[in-house]
Amino acid sequence: MKKAITTGHRDREIELVARLSQAIPSIGHIGNSASLITGVGDDAAVLRHSPRSDWVISCDSSLEGVHFQSDYPADSIGYKSLARATSDLAAMGAQPLYFLLALALPAAKTGKWLRCFALGMSRAAREFHSFLIGGDISKSASVTICIFVLGETPSGLAIPRSGARPGDLIFVTGKLGAAQLGLEIVLRGWSRQSSPKRYLYPHFYPQVPVYLAQALARQRIPSAMMDVSDGLSTDLARLCAASGVGARIRADALPSVQVPAALLARGIDPLALALHGGEDYGLLFTAPRKDAQRLRHIRRDAPITQIGEITSTRKIVLIHRDGRSSSLPSKGWNPFGK
Amino acid sequence: MKKAITTGHRDREIELVARLSQAIPSIGHIGNSASLITGVGDDAAVLRHSPRSDWVISCDSSLEGVHFQSDYPADSIGYKSLARATSDLAAMGAQPLYFLLALALPAAKTGKWLRCFALGMSRAAREFHSFLIGGDISKSASVTICIFVLGETPSGLAIPRSGARPGDLIFVTGKLGAAQLGLEIVLRGWSRQSSPKRYLYPHFYPQVPVYLAQALARQRIPSAMMDVSDGLSTDLARLCAASGVGARIRADALPSVQVPAALLARGIDPLALALHGGEDYGLLFTAPRKDAQRLRHIRRDAPITQIGEITSTRKIVLIHRDGRSSSLPSKGWNPFGK
Numbered sequence: 001m002k003k004a005i006t007t008g009h010r011d012r013e014i015e016l017v018a019r020l021s022q023a024i025p026s027i028g029h030i031g032n033s034a035s036l037i038t039g040v041g042d043d044a045a046v047l048r049h050s051p052r053s054d055w056v057i058s059c060d061s062s063l064e065g066v067h068f069q070s071d072y073p074a075d076s077i078g079y080k081s082l083a084r085a086t087s088d089l090a091a092m093g094a095q096p097l098y099f100l101l102a103l104a105l106p107a108a109k110t111g112k113w114l115r116c117f118a119l120g121m122s123r124a125a126r127e128f129h130s131f132l133i134g135g136d137i138s139k140s141a142s143v144t145i146c147i148f149v150l151g152e153t154p155s156g157l158a159i160p161r162s163g164a165r166p167g168d169l170i171f172v173t174g175k176l177g178a179a180q181l182g183l184e185i186v187l188r189g190w191s192r193q194s195s196p197k198r199y200l201y202p203h204f205y206p207q208v209p210v211y212l213a214q215a216l217a218r219q220r221i222p223s224a225m226m227d228v229s230d231g232l233s234t235d236l237a238r239l240c241a242a243s244g245v246g247a248r249i250r251a252d253a254l255p256s257v258q259v260p261a262a263l264l265a266r267g268i269d270p271l272a273l274a275l276h277g278g279e280d281y282g283l284l285f286t287a288p289r290k291d292a293q294r295l296r297h298i299r300r301d302a303p304i305t306q307i308g309e310i311t312s313t314r315k316i317v318l319i320h321r322d323g324r325s326s327s328l329p330s331k332g333w334n335p336f337g338k
Numbered sequence: 339m340k341k342a343i344t345t346g347h348r349d350r351e352i353e354l355v356a357r358l359s360q361a362i363p364s365i366g367h368i369g370n371s372a373s374l375i376t377g378v379g380d381d382a383a384v385l386r387h388s389p390r391s392d393w394v395i396s397c398d399s400s401l402e403g404v405h406f407q408s409d410y411p412a413d414s415i416g417y418k419s420l421a422r423a424t425s426d427l428a429a430m431g432a433q434p435l436y437f438l439l440a441l442a443l444p445a446a447k448t449g450k451w452l453r454c455f456a457l458g459m460s461r462a463a464r465e466f467h468s469f470l471i472g473g474d475i476s477k478s479a480s481v482t483i484c485i486f487v488l489g490e491t492p493s494g495l496a497i498p499r500s501g502a503r504p505g506d507l508i509f510v511t512g513k514l515g516a517a518q519l520g521l522e523i524v525l526r527g528w529s530r531q532s533s534p535k536r537y538l539y540p541h542f543y544p545q546v547p548v549y550l551a552q553a554l555a556r557q558r559i560p561s562a563m564m565d566v567s568d569g570l571s572t573d574l575a576r577l578c579a580a581s582g583v584g585a586r587i588r589a590d591a592l593p594s595v596q597v598p599a600a601l602l603a604r605g606i607d608p609l610a611l612a613l614h615g616g617e618d619y620g621l622l623f624t625a626p627r628k629d630a631q632r633l634r635h636i637r638r639d640a641p642i643t644q645i646g647e648i649t650s651t652r653k654i655v656l657i658h659r660d661g662r663s664s665s666l667p668s669k670g671w672n673p674f675g676k
Contacts (some may be wrong), residue, residue: 134382146440148486
């Protein structure tokens with residue numbers, strides 16, 4: 001199970017990816033192949049499809065006991081597993097086209113459970129205009145879902161993590177911490193009590209702004225973009241590391257989730273949720289100041305909020321509401337953190 | 339764990355795939371999309387890449403406790419998981435290009451185990467000339483590997499399962515039952531005894547004839563092709579169902595694995611291994627008699643054996659060594675079989 005927010009950590013996931021891609025013949029950024037444009041290290045790989053378009057591909061796993069519990073609604077597991085994978089396409093500004101599903105499940109779940117799972121996945125597929133074109137089914141003791149997604153961008157328009165430059169403004173879409181709030185409610189057993197369903201919804205059915213992401217890419221506004229999957233503090237650090245820059249963000253600018261008074265009283269901190277909560281699947285992007293002015297013409301399916309700016313210091317700094325500033329540790333989702 | 343060979347069964351995996359692709363917006367055979375040529379229902383999906391080439395994509399899972407045991411050599415798990423996925427590309431006659439790896443593993447396996455796993459996968463990647471271009475790492479209680487593979491064929495040359503016609507000859511490559519023999523040795527605990535390593539090798543490190551498959555496709559010899567992953571009796575039934583035909587094969591023609599006398603004495607039956615043993619990852623293909631003559635000019639990295647011919651009866655018939663014939667039930671690997 002994804003855990004509540006804990007202490008700061010090294011980014012072990014990035015380290016493991018780096019180790020694997022050193023050990024296995026692999027291709028990273030800056031195409032050293034005829035058709036590969038971006039490889040290991042970004043949200044998705046980018047391949048030249050035709051002179052007019054590029055293909056963007058990624059894969060994502062959703063595992064019982066890690067990303068969801070066995071008693072979660074089956075339709076939310078179907079919906080969210082496709083949404084999570086599709087979010088990597090949105091992060092590049094791509095239009096989803098097709099997906100493959102590798103599903104492993106116990107025989108006992110091949111009846112009603114599988115029907116509900118398929119209904120949820122179906123709803124996500126219709127929202128994203130993405131079609132199932134293949135996959136693989138195995139039997140296993142627990143449910144394992146791996147989804148491969150393929151999308152398309154106009155040639156050269158896929159947005160990498162690595163283009164942020166000092167002076168660029170930093171933006172996020174949607175509310176920060178909404179999915180983590182839902183998870184906290186589930187983890188603490190409050191979901192069986194009186195918490196309104198709407199607080200759980202962003203955890204079970206995250207909304208992925210695929211059309212906003214494409215509009216941003218088509219207008220060539222973002223200098224760098226990724227999805228906020230592991231929490232702002234962790235993902236912003238990754239974007240800055242990939243771009244070789246730092247960032248300064250303002251606590252009072254963060255579009256934090258609204259926490260009901262009853263949960264505030266129980267110690268839920270909206271700022272911690274916004275800074276470190278994972279799985280919102282909104283966009284984190286940067287834009288030069290002059291290009292950011294064009295944001296007001298973008299047709300949006302989620303609000304866009306400016307939260308700070310890129311610096312040349314290589315540090316991630318948080319300016320608190322009282323004007324103090326401090327270094328912002330990565331405290332988001334970090335499965336192998338110590 | 340994949341089980342020893344059991345009784346005949348309905349093909350529940352094919353049923354589940356059909357149910358899922360009815361429930362989820364999906365695309366099957368006969369492109370109803372600008373770029374999709376083959377979707378759900380074959381070894382891999384085929385997409386039009388350019389006027390000159392098509393892309394072939396597939397994915398495959400390897401799960402601890404299902405496809406391998408936790409005490410298997412880590413390098414064999416890395417090797418075989420990529421070989422299994424790449425076999426779906428070979429089945430279409432495609433040249434592997436790139437792969438994505440979604441890996442979930444316990445923190446305790448991120449050290450030496452992961453290094454050995456990467457070494458094995460690396461060896462497979464070099465053999466297939468395939469490059470890692472992305473993926474995803476999660477933490478989980480047991481090892482879960484999902485690999486997405488992308489390959490290429492000259493435009494229109496990907497070989498489907500569905501093209502077999504009555505009168506076509508049926509061929510397989512390599513030895514049948516070799517991987518199952520290795521698995522039986524492991525399952526019965528004989529691997530700790532004196533069984534020579536070479537009997538285990540096809541189970542741990544299956545050889546995928548990717549270059550032979552491409553040569554066959556380029557020469558346009560096969561009318562239908564797939565890989566033998568779940569056992570000849572099951573996979574031949576699938577090829578025949580997709581093509582709307584039947585088949586007649588001869589027991590004395592099967593290129594059965596050689597079983598050492600000590601294991602023959604313990605009841606291991608080479609014919610049962612050849613008919614129903616899974617995971618050989620050789621090719622099963624059909625060809626019109628006139629095209630089959632050109633097989634002798636094919637440069638091969640595995641032997642090719644004619645085992646029978648396609649009939650119009652929709653039945654799968656085995657001709658025994660004594661001349662009797664009987665219906666051949668599907669007794670290969672069938673995870674959800676009852």
